[in-house]
Amino acid sequence: MTATAPEQNPTGSGEALRRLLYPRSIAIVGASDNPTKLSGRPLDYMKRFGFTGRILPINPTRSHVQGLPAYRSLDEVEGDIDLAMIMLSAEQTADAVRDCGSRGIPTAIVGASGFAELGGEGVALQRRLKAAIEESGVRVLGPNCLGMIAVRDRAMPTFTSALDEDVPLTEGPVAFLSQSGAFGSFVFSESQNLRIGISHYLNTGNEVDLSVAELLDGLVRTDQTQVVLAYLEGVSDGRRLLDAARYAYAQDKPIISVKVGRSTAGATAAQSHTASLAGDDAVFDGVARQYGILRVDGPEQMLDAAQIFATGRRLRGRRLTTLSVSGGAGALMADAAAARGVEVRAWDETWQAKMASVIPAYGSARNPIDLTGTLVAEPDILRRGLQVALEHPETDMIAVLLGCADSQSAELIDAIEVANSSTDRPVVVVWTGGSGRPRQRLRELGIPCYTDPGRAAAALGLLADFSLRPPLPTPQRPVGIDDAAARDVLTQARAAGRVQLDEYQSTRLIAAYGVPSAASRPVGSADEAVAAANELGGAVAVKLLSDRIGHKSDIGGVRLGLVDADSVREAAADLLRIAREAHVEDARLLVQRMAAADTELFVGVKRDPVFGPVVVVGFGGVLVEALADSRVAAAPVDTDTARRLLLSLRGSRLFGGLRGKPPRDLDAAAEIVARLSCLAADLSDDIAELDVNPLLLGAKGHGVVAVDALAVLSSAASSGATVVERL
């Protein structure tokens, strides 16, 4: 992990990012002689912590700044400058960026606030800054950001409060990207308290140029960074984030993210805080799952996970062996593990006997293994117990549970360290109570250590989820999509000036993507309805058909289960009257063969402003209404992804077939979801929203059938821009 060059990334920004992330020379434009002022801090930090490159204070009025020779301008500096930290007022910043461009400096960090986050005049200043960036070609981090720490080289173009005091810094494979400055700094500080090895800490600020997604992409393309922590408030270029996530996923580099905006209050606060769009939380949640981003609730969970991911170890299975000084702690760990999908299984008798032979008779060799309190006086029990656990072939990971025992901790830690060094399986410790010194010592040895079993279990669960993630899908376009037919439907609708398609046209559209609907006939009169019903045979539904009526049920526009000519005729006449009363003069009717009542799904597609076209699935009927049980994925998805999406629904046991029903046709449902997701991706310029609801799901082998569909067209066929401008 010594090479530093980011691999070339598709956007060609690799070289600039490399010089931002690993600068060998940093100019501080507007460096103050006062080390406590914001504009004095970057220099102070780099002096104190010992930046290994050149520090270049730029100050037109001083020959020396904080004891270092200063330059009156960038032009006076000889040799390359990798990075300029611009510590001027918002008004002066755009010019300074142009100066960087003239001087050939590839990257700059803008610390000043007073841009778009303030509104008003600040918005204009940010536009000026953006223009300067575009004209100069300088890549800029910020504005309104605290800057960056590159731990290995002690490159610290930052005025974060986290370096106020002399703290021991731990270098390592974990990068931390934060859209919040102050809070990010606090969390960085905690990471150092926990001895988590950090490669970089970056605060993104207003992201006028470099977005959190592009920075994340750059980080995962360095050799040093093996894990990325991300505190996110709002992502502008969602698709780029997903590209970076996909690359990280393939490279076995986990992204662990806190994303605010789960609640309305949180989303509003994030928005007012950084002028960023928090976005639809369900969409973020869905695409994060889809792309292997591990979403956690807060910084402690993020750092808990970082401790274990920083070891670089992976799991081959979910089986945890716990060795405990206390039966109580072991029982609690077993509960906590189960809640996180980690298994604490009883060992088989042969292995129990092996373990029993090295632990006290009143202990338990079953797993959770109770080594008993004797352990504290006889650390050899722990040593031998760990040895047996490491030999045990069905132990995928080990948790050691201890507590207090400060004065006996050295030998216990030694036993753990020996075991940890002799395996590539994850070993974690829960050490509750006492002074905390043993915990800190273990972390210094690179052994994750927690105070509470539940937090250790949560971190192990995330490691299991990531280690055992499914392979990245190779997107495959379903066969038999009739692009021409789909275009035809849309062209007709556009020509007729429609804003939405009626059910029949919507049905034709999804049919072009291979999605079957219940047989139906559009008709114009009650007589035609009777004829169509005869032709279809059996019970029929009659529905109002108009592109001016969205939710026809709401106005009583649907009649179900009509079995004879009289009732069809009566229903048809009735519906046409309703349409007239609603001033829908051109309404027609759809006569549709009734499908047997069955498990109901809904599948929707829509264009998310952040992540572009997405597909939403859920159970229809009671489940979705009572529980809001739905899941989102970025479109398109292949059938494997669609199947996982469906199986991740809370009501997924319904696919197994309940109440005496045979299993449902999950394969068919997954295929239809994949097909509709293709439609979403192909037609994202034209289709604002399309709902298939219900989609009736038959028994295995019997497929699915759509019973209603409604497509809403985009208000203007846009250029497909899915990126919200970040001011």
Added chain:
Amino acid sequence: MTATAPEQNPTGSGEALRRLLYPRSIAIVGASDNPTKLSGRPLDYMKRFGFTGRILPINPTRSHVQGLPAYRSLDEVEGDIDLAMIMLSAEQTADAVRDCGSRGIPTAIVGASGFAELGGEGVALQRRLKAAIEESGVRVLGPNCLGMIAVRDRAMPTFTSALDEDVPLTEGPVAFLSQSGAFGSFVFSESQNLRIGISHYLNTGNEVDLSVAELLDGLVRTDQTQVVLAYLEGVSDGRRLLDAARYAYAQDKPIISVKVGRSTAGATAAQSHTASLAGDDAVFDGVARQYGILRVDGPEQMLDAAQIFATGRRLRGRRLTTLSVSGGAGALMADAAAARGVEVRAWDETWQAKMASVIPAYGSARNPIDLTGTLVAEPDILRRGLQVALEHPETDMIAVLLGCADSQSAELIDAIEVANSSTDRPVVVVWTGGSGRPRQRLRELGIPCYTDPGRAAAALGLLADFSLRPPLPTPQRPVGIDDAAARDVLTQARAAGRVQLDEYQSTRLIAAYGVPSAASRPVGSADEAVAAANELGGAVAVKLLSDRIGHKSDIGGVRLGLVDADSVREAAADLLRIAREAHVEDARLLVQRMAAADTELFVGVKRDPVFGPVVVVGFGGVLVEALADSRVAAAPVDTDTARRLLLSLRGSRLFGGLRGKPPRDLDAAAEIVARLSCLAADLSDDIAELDVNPLLLGAKGHGVVAVDALAVLSSAASSGATVVERL
């Protein structure tokens, strides 16, 4: 909080418990001169920490023990002895307890292990100990326990490792009861690291005499203890626990509990650990909710809550105002709060203006309130912001979010302390990063402080749940219960040697409790079935009726929706044939009027081995099968409790009436649950289990109707013992 006498409790054990919890003289039987040996530690601890009462070492072979004058036997001691700590081998313990009894010592703690937890010979030793206890009348804590710490008086009859090192102890209103010794000690140690004020720490061990429930009851009856923390592995006398919880609830004393056994692995581990019965976790979970026990997942959550409950403050509402140095932290807090039922609402414009006048222009006065990083240099911003928040009438609680800033912390802490002292509303702090010293200082000032917003929000959520809990119900017996009719059904069944009631008899039984069923007629032949169907009118169901068939659907014993004589006759003949083929020669049939399809509930009652009769409710059909959505409460419950039980179901939105349906008759459902819970309580000796499934729930005002019921009789009419003997 200086008075110490427990109020008299119903069991009359108050005086003994008082002397256990507040001993003025402690004999240590078997005290060792070696302070590091287990039997030397209690004396060492009490000397070092300074027990305010008399320490009486009993050792037949030494004149002095650890420098204190020793006695050869208990009889040599003059004056009262409140408590004996027996540190002898398991074999010697029973005799020592008898000696205590002869000497008039009311209470003893038995530290030795080697009793029932070992099995074999240990079980016999525990029986001997139990006999000695019963004969001597001495109340005993243990055996196999670490003893007790009474913090105020430094009474420390314990050999817990938590006192190994000299730690500052904090006295206060929080008692901690633990069924795990080692783990309990670690958690006690953490509580002291967090400066949580503790009254007592007790480890219960094998509970041969004093159970965790009785100890809990004793603690909540002291003036000093205002909060109880309980680490539970298995409760033997469930009803006693509920009595104690009810008393605590009424006295405004929260019980915060970690209970292992959520998972099978955890339950098994707990069981093998202390030979205790973990019990049915869903039952514990249900009764805990019912009796206001705050169940948390692990020790950190328990201590997080204890920090805030130790302040004694309560909430009048759920509205949180957050004042933050970082917009990011505020946004995260808003999310975390929402997840815990705590509201971060935007302030109204008038109050926003007041706040805006005291904070920087680029901050946010909206709530979450962003005081901005300027705060660190100008602590007066925090001071003024807190002042406005305290004046704001819709602020029920305040969270201050800070980080790092060690060197500026004194003034910030002072501002918080001033605000905290001037209000009785809860004030908590989240201080992320930095050295941790500010956190510790705040805790020393009695101000709850956390590192992560999520943990603060969880603790505030628990405080809100407890503060705003519903009043304790005054149990009211529903009118119109026909005890004689119920007895009659059971007597007949017992006389006929039945083990279960058929559907018709089950229906009669619940009818006696005022639970309506769909109209039905028991018949013996196909002809009688046709006649009954005619009499009932409309569509009917025909079902096999036999007390030898439990789940008649499983053998095809139910025919639904029969509308004419032929189909009734055919179904009846068919069912009788099925019965004959199943060798149920005496089967009859039940002809039942079909009820309209509607929202389905199920209500079950059963006798739990720990908590006695309980009632279980859930939605029928898809929801219960797909989601296992059910809730449990100890019987009987009144209608208010029943309503809350129903509304706590995950699918509770169904009561509102979904898919165009009007709201359901929740009142009627609650009444029926209350009635069936009365049946459970009244007939707990006779009824092992009774299921009403489905109970069809009509629209508001239309009531409910049972469509099937099955009662299983107890194998022997027992004495109603619900207490499992704890060996």
